[in-house]
Amino acid sequence: MIDIKNLHKTYVSDGQKVEALKGLDVRIESGEIFGFIGLSGAGKTSLVRCISTLESVTDGEIFIDGVDLTKQKGSDLRALRKKFGLVFQHFNLLMNSTVYKNVEFPMKIAKIPKHVRHKRILELLELVGLSDKSDAYPARLSGGQKQRVGIARALAADPKFVICDEATSALDPATTMSILHLIKDINKKMGVTFIVITHEMHVIKEICTKVAIMEDGKIIEHGDVIDMLVWPKTETARQFFKTADINLNHAAYEISRQTPGKIIKATFIGNNAPDPYICTVIKRFDVDVAILGGHIQEINETIIGILIIKISGSDDAVEAAIAYLNETIEKTEVISA
């Protein structure tokens, strides 16, 4: 478990103070895939660098399984660093060493005996699907393969936490998906806690269980990914989750406004998302329903459906229909009357 309390980080360059983190509190439970999302300059990189101790903390505490990271020095600090594996945006592999040696590196540092190392390297290369590239040099690998080596290296010394700092930002969409699936797979198989730093919502949607939205050196909102997708509290969260949301086409909106009726956005969560609510509404309340847009997606193995519909009929019937929807499904919003 990582418990961050009131974390501050101030950089001083040329006599000017830049506050990168302004009092950050968050708790990351073991076994989670915890995402941090924010625009550039929000303080994501500072946060990673503080957690991975590449940067010293100005103020605050970072507890790793009860031990305060910020108070450690020398060999104690180096021992604590071995609990972390880092996956970088630009891979940062040893270009003059083979794939095998790259994965071996953290184990050598951790003084793991040679026969144990050998066995584990083969296992890890198998896990990331690079068994045949053991003797290749990174220069001959594709971006996705390099990142797989990066992930294998991060896992080598048996860390409890793996921090992915924009791990997929330099990769193409297809490769990104395969890397994300690999991360999710590893999290499931090995129970390693992942901390995912990204500026891309689809990374969060794809793998994270929890998410924290960062803005201006603070966490402005955090919690379950689905909760935040459906019930965002802040404008920034709304902006980030826009891609996961559905926006009614403007022309369709204007046209549908010309006839009476109410436009409603309904969000369904869980296994009952595909249930025939619309049919029920039509049958039960004597209303007409037109579908203006909708989609279904899967997040954290939970199905989320969003539907924009227009309900028309007598005022009472429409009201009753909306009340029914309000009661039975997770979220209904009246977009226009």
Added chain:
Amino acid sequence: MLRFVRSANVKTMQPELFSAEHIEELWQILWPATLDTLYMVGYSSLFSIIFGTLIGIILFITSNEVLCKQNIFTSITNKVLGLIVNIGRSIPFIILIIAAAPLTRLIVGTFIGTEAAAVSLTIAAIPFVARLTESTFAGLDKGVIEASVACGASLPQTIFKVLIPETLPVLILNYTVAIVNLIGFSAMAGVIGGGGLGDVALRFGLQRFRTDMLFGTVILLVLIVQIFQIAGNFLAKITDKR
């Protein structure tokens, strides 16, 4: 016949260019001089690379936030060492040879001769190698060093397992540059009786108008430089997997 007459008549003048005795004469002067040059360049290269690299490493880590927590001590070390290196690099070699005499005597017992010249060359080359090493390390992607430190690697581990192996091809090329420079500098070693090919070129070729000697030394120097450069390029190539 004509050839015989000419060489008999002008014994004190330049002998026939490709006659056995002429080549023998050239050889007797040029071969020891070549050995002297190789001796001076060899020792000075070895020691300047050892000490220069060491200073280069110190210069690099005392200004690197990730490798070494920066404080007043590191900052002062970096500035003082940098200043010494800059001073060393700005003194003309011909002056340095003479100025280094007391130090040379302390190290090899004398301030004249080939050994003394090797010491002077070493002193002159150390700052150069130090800067070359520092800039080579600076060329390494910062992220690789961060990855190493984040793994829990200690400073020596990062230096010997990451910094040096990762930059080895570039280091080899830069060391080759330093060695070729030293071959050029060794020509001035004659000032303190260091001998060597440059000295022969100066004393025989220039001062006694022995054009054959001059060309002989130049050819040998070109050969030596070529051999070192080709060897350097080759080593850099086989160590470069990037």
